[in-house]
Amino acid sequence: MAASGNALLDRLPGDDRARLAPLLTRMSLGHETLVEPTARIRYAYFPVRGLISIMAPLEDGRSILVATVGSEGMAGLTLLFGSSTARHGIVSEIAGESLLLAASAFAEEVGRGGALRTELERYSLVLMAQIAQTAACNAAHVMRQRLAHLLLLCHDGAQVDTFGMTQEFLAGMLGVQRPGISHTADTLRAEGLIAYRRGTIQVLDRRALESASCECYAVGQAEYGRILG
Amino acid sequence: MAASGNALLDRLPGDDRARLAPLLTRMSLGHETLVEPTARIRYAYFPVRGLISIMAPLEDGRSILVATVGSEGMAGLTLLFGSSTARHGIVSEIAGESLLLAASAFAEEVGRGGALRTELERYSLVLMAQIAQTAACNAAHVMRQRLAHLLLLCHDGAQVDTFGMTQEFLAGMLGVQRPGISHTADTLRAEGLIAYRRGTIQVLDRRALESASCECYAVGQAEYGRILG
DNA sequence: ACGGCTATGTCCGTAGCCGAACATACACCT
């Protein structure tokens, strides 16, 4: 069977994948909200390209990024533990494609206690570590580091150097003012790390971007490798 | 059977509790580190009094609070998903008592797929929501709100109005400078919300403390009620 | 009673970010 492009699915044994394959629907996602906070989660999302974000809503109307999901993971993980009501927003931030599995089919599959359940339980550890790292990051690191971190995640998700992303969206995810992003992005551009124009960002020097980022990007990668690699 | 004092355990059916009871060891905890990051998790901790914190380590040596565990929860939750290596520090911040369950006995019990496993899977949703809220909180709220939030959590854990806690520890948990806590705590004292002296804090006006706190305290309570209440 | 440790109070200059407004300029649509 051909690889799906999603790492969680592609690590499953052949028979599990064969059973799941006909239940998966491939869908193109732009920049759009997939699930609003407090809404019902209708699907589990397995990205193959693009970037999905988990956003925590605040009373003042803002929503802050707490984790991202690319082709290495799954969005809608609370379904695994029987909760089909979203506490957080699930937003497609970078256009791409995802494999969708209806909540009912998902529940049936993980109820079998097979490989997918085991895989997702481990993935939940990774996600929890990522969220915890974000919490520490938001308390300890400055905007330049956090922006570089986020751009690396975007770069990974997009799987190409150039992807659609506005400063407005970046500011919203980090919970900072848009002019702050404008200024910080400008220094990254002046240093040759990135280029951008009206809604499009291009990564020019990924290595330097990793240096500009805080440790949190590397920590996330390492945790994934430690638990699921 | 008498109530253990830990809400997770006390919600279990009688036969599950009877099976677990002889395996639990009651232990007094002061202000001490229970598990260092990267160390083996030897026990699951079910607090009955006191407050345990989950701390995310940073490269610079600091550790930031990402969640707290009181008598409503359990520390060492990664054991549930088969990970016995701690990514985060587990620290007893406020003296109290916990029921300890050895990792091997814990694994055997949750391997049965009984009530404890179900309960803990739901609790993991609560914990994940709490960590996500901390991430948003650290990005969006000022020190006064965050300190009030933390003091409320301490108050809940201690179960009395007066408990041992230094400004140094508070500063470490929030990832801020100690003089900042000194100044902020002073304003709370001037307003009559708390009193303190050398390592001891007293909550005088809990209602006002809730008003001074950000929404994050109430959100945490609500999520617990929604998922486990 | 005394000395020493630790917790707390206080100060200062500086950095980072907020909050808000306004100016510019690109891209799309007609």
Add this chain to the structure above:
DNA sequence: AGGTGTATGTTCGGCTACGGACATAGCCGT
């Protein structure tokens, strides 16, 4: 080609917290 909407650039004062230092004072030991 022109108009419109949106993305980006830029400025400003003000506030919060940093980072580091030093002073005070309560508590514990001997």
